[in-house]
Amino acid sequence: MHLVRRRLWGLAREAQLTPDHHYDPYDRLAPVYDWMAWSLLLPFGGEDRFRGAVVDALGITPGTRVLELGVGTGAMTRRMVDAGARVTGLDLAEPMLERARKKAPEADLRKADILAFEAEEPFDAALLAFVLHEMDPATRAGALSTAARCLRPGGRLVVLDFDGRAPFPIDPVFRLYLRLAEPEVGRDLLEGGLLRCVERAGFAVSERRSLATGTAQVLVATRP
Numbered sequence: 001m002h003l004v005r006r007r008l009w010g011l012a013r014e015a016q017l018t019p020d021h022h023y024d025p026y027d028r029l030a031p032v033y034d035w036m037a038w039s040l041l042l043p044f045g046g047e048d049r050f051r052g053a054v055v056d057a058l059g060i061t062p063g064t065r066v067l068e069l070g071v072g073t074g075a076m077t078r079r080m081v082d083a084g085a086r087v088t089g090l091d092l093a094e095p096m097l098e099r100a101r102k103k104a105p106e107a108d109l110r111k112a113d114i115l116a117f118e119a120e121e122p123f124d125a126a127l128l129a130f131v132l133h134e135m136d137p138a139t140r141a142g143a144l145s146t147a148a149r150c151l152r153p154g155g156r157l158v159v160l161d162f163d164g165r166a167p168f169p170i171d172p173v174f175r176l177y178l179r180l181a182e183p184e185v186g187r188d189l190l191e192g193g194l195l196r197c198v199e200r201a202g203f204a205v206s207e208r209r210s211l212a213t214g215t216a217q218v219l220v221a222t223r224p
């Protein structure tokens with residue numbers, strides 16, 4: 001197991017691009033990312049139901065302007081556009097963005113660093129889906145500060161990420177998956193760290209919903 005993990009970390013390091021805070025194994029992961037997400041979520045009621053709950057949390061109505069930070073292959077983008085949102089999305093990994101552009105051509109998808117982004121006009125909502133667990137605490141604070149800066153007062157932030165509240169026997173299997181396949185840097189998010197960092201960034205959290213039998217969580221918060 002140790003060897004597998006070292007190999008995965010090695011691949012991630014080799015693939016790292018500037019800036020240094022961007023964890024980037026996505027040259028290799030992009031071709032299989034959608035298949036991985038689909039199969040990992042299948043035992044928990046499927047990807048559509050899972051991602052649909054996140055779209056619901058955003059409260060999208062026709063024309064809602066959403067800033068998606070870390071679009072990946074566009075799985076959330078497509079669903080938000082279908083719900084009527086006008087999406088601007090950012091990602092640094094070109095192989096992921098290429099797929100997102102094909103999936104959601106209606107969205108404005110840009111190769112850009114979340115931490116450096118400045119909005120031309122304020123957004124109604126912002127989404128960070130499975131992005132913060134790849135970041136160290138300082139980088140996370142930077143990403144949340146971008147969300148705060150780009151939202152209008154009263155705008156909604158939705159954060160989707162891993163959670164550590166699954167029951168036995170799902171919990172040990174899930175933690176083994178995390179050890180093998182995910183960067184160690186975000187492990188504190190499982191034990192309440194996600195809620196703490198969103199609150200520390202100045203957001204008022206109104207809801208913390210459990211998804212996929214406690215392996216994921218969605219936080220809904222407002223920019224004061």
Ligand SMILES: C[S@@+](CC[C@H](N)C(=O)[O-])C[C@H]1O[C@@H](n2cnc3c(N)ncnc32)[C@H](O)[C@@H]1O
Pocket residue numbers: 021022023024026037069070071072073074075076090091092093096112113114115128129130131134
């Ligand atoms: C695990 S993927 C999640 C993708 C998608 N949100 C989803 O729900 O499937 C994380 C994505 O965040 C992007 N990302 C991480 N740090 C970033 C940064 N600083 N600027 C832009 N994109 C970043 C990665 O390139 C990757 O595509």
